[in-house]
Amino acid sequence: MSTKKQGGAGNRLYRALIYVLLGLLAVLILVPVGWVFMASIKENSEFYGNPWTLPNGFYWQNFVDAWNAANMGSYMLNSVLVTALSLILLLLIALPASYCLSRFQFKGRKFLNLCFMAGLFINVNYIVVPIFLMLRDGDVWLKKVFGDGFLLNNLIVVAVVYAATALPFTIYLLSGYFQTLAHDYEEAAYIDGAGYRTTMWKIIFPMAKPSIITVILFNFLSFWNEYIISMTLMSSAKGPKTLPVGLLNLMQAQQSAAQYGIMYAGLVLVMLPTLILYICVQNQLTQGMTMGGLKG
C-alpha cells in the first residue's frame, strides 16, 4: 500500500528497475539451462563458431548415442534402482524411529534424539573415505572367508549408505511433524483395541502423508543428484555406475574426443527427470522447504 502513497515518476522508475533486475536474474538462470537443451540436438560440426546459432535441425542421434554407446541407458536404470531402493529403505526405517523418538517416553530417548541432532552436522562427504575403507576392508575379509567380496561396486550397498546418511535430516523433519499431533489419536485407537504397531501404521502414518511426501521429494533430489559416494563406492571401471557419475566420465572423456552433442544429450538425460518432477510438484517443494528449514 505504501507504494501507492509515494506514487509519482520516481516510484514508477523504481518498479521498472525491480522488473529489470528480476528479469535479468531469471534470464541468467533460464538461458544457460535452455542453451544445454538446444545444444543437445546440434550436430557436432555445429559446435564450432558462434554458440548462439540455432540448431540446423533436430539431431536425435545424440540421444541415441548417449543412451546406447555412452551407456547412459543402463546408468539411468541403475540410478532409478538406487534411488527407489534407498527411498523405500529410508522410509521403512525412519518413519517408525521418528514416531517412537518423538511420541514415546523411554530411557535413552533424549540421548538418541541428541545423537541424531548431532548427525545433522556430520556431512556425508566428510566421512566418505572411512566408509570406503570400511567396506574395502570388509571385502578383503569376505574374500578370505567366502572367496568373494560384494560390498564395493554394489548398487544395494550404495542405497543402504544413502538411506543411512539421510536418517538425521529425515528423522528431524518427521519428528517435527509427529510432535504436533494430539495424543488423543493414539488413546482412541488403544481403547478400540489396536496395538502399537497397528496404530502407528493405520492411524498415524496416513496422517503424516504431507510430511512423508516432502521427505520423499527432498531425498529423491539428493539421491538422484548425488555423485561423490556413488563414485567412491563404485569405482571399478566395469562395475555399475549411477547417472551423474556416468555423466562426469562422459564430460571428462569429451574433452579429448570432442563429442559435444552426446555430452549435452547426457546432461539433458540427467536433469530432465528432476525438472519434470519439479514442474509437477513445485508448490509442495518450495513450501515443504520452509518446513524443513535446512538441508545438508
Add this chain to the structure above:
Amino acid sequence: MNKSRGRSAFLFFSVAPAVILFVIFMIVPTLNVFRMSLFEKGAYTPAETFVGLKNFRTLLADTYFIRSMQNTILLIVAVTIITFGFALVFASILTREKIKGQNFFRVVFYIPNILSVVVISGIFSAVYKPENGMLNSIIGMFRDMTDPILWKGEKLVMVSLVIAMVWQAIGYYMVMYMASISSVPESLYESASLDGAGRIAQFFQITIPLVWTNIRTTLTFFIISTINMAFLFVKAMTSGGPNHASEVTLSYMYSQKDAGLYGYSMSIGVVIFLFSFALSALVNKVTEREPLEF
C-alpha cells in the same frame, strides 16, 4: 506386565534399525576419521603404524593444504555474503512489492537447486569455454577476443567457482526468506512508512531484525553446506586444477585418498571437522541478538 513388554519390544524394533545404520555408517566413520589421523596407513602399506601427530605436522608444512584452506575460506566468505545479500534483497522485494508474476520468478529462481552439481558444472563448462563459450562470446562483442578470457585459468578459477556456487544457491535461500518475510505483519511497514521511513530504512530496521533468527539458523547451516558444496563443485568442475589453484580442503582430502595416503587424508578430515564446528560456533556467537517479537 505383558503390555509393557509389548511396548518395549515395539519401541526396540522401531528404533533399533535406525540406530544400527546410523552407528555403522555415521558414528563409526566419524570416529575413524579421528583415529586414523594418528596412524600412517596407505594403500601400499597394509599395516597401520601409530605416528601420533606426525600427519598434522606434515600438514602445516604442506603448501597445497594451506592453499586449499585459503580457498575454502575465500569461498565461504564470498559465496555466503553474495548469496545472503542478494537472496534477502530479492526476497524482500518479491514479498513486499506487488510484483506481477511473483510465482513465475519464484519457480525460476529455484531451478538451479534441483540440478545435480555434475549437471551445473556441465552447464558452466559451456558458459566458461574459452573459444566459443557463452560468456566469452558475449564479451567478444565489446572487446577484442584474440586472447580469450580463461575463466578456468589459474587467475580466474576461484571467481568462476564463486559465480557458479552463487548461481546454484541463491534461489533456495530466496524462497526460504520469502516465507519468513511474508510472516512479518504489514502494519509494521505501514506505520514505519507514515513515520517517513523509506524502503531501504524499512529493509534494515524492520525486515532484517525481524527475520534475524531465521537468518542466523540458515547462516550456520549454509556455512557447513558451503564447505561441502565447494568440494562438489571443485571435484566436478576443475578437479582442483589448474595446478592446484582451485583445490579446497575436502577435495584435497579426497585427492590424498586417491593417492593412497589414507592416514594423511584423514588428518585433513580432522582439520575440516574441527574447522566447521569452530566456525559454526563462532557464527552462532557473533550473530547473537535479543530475539524480537512481533
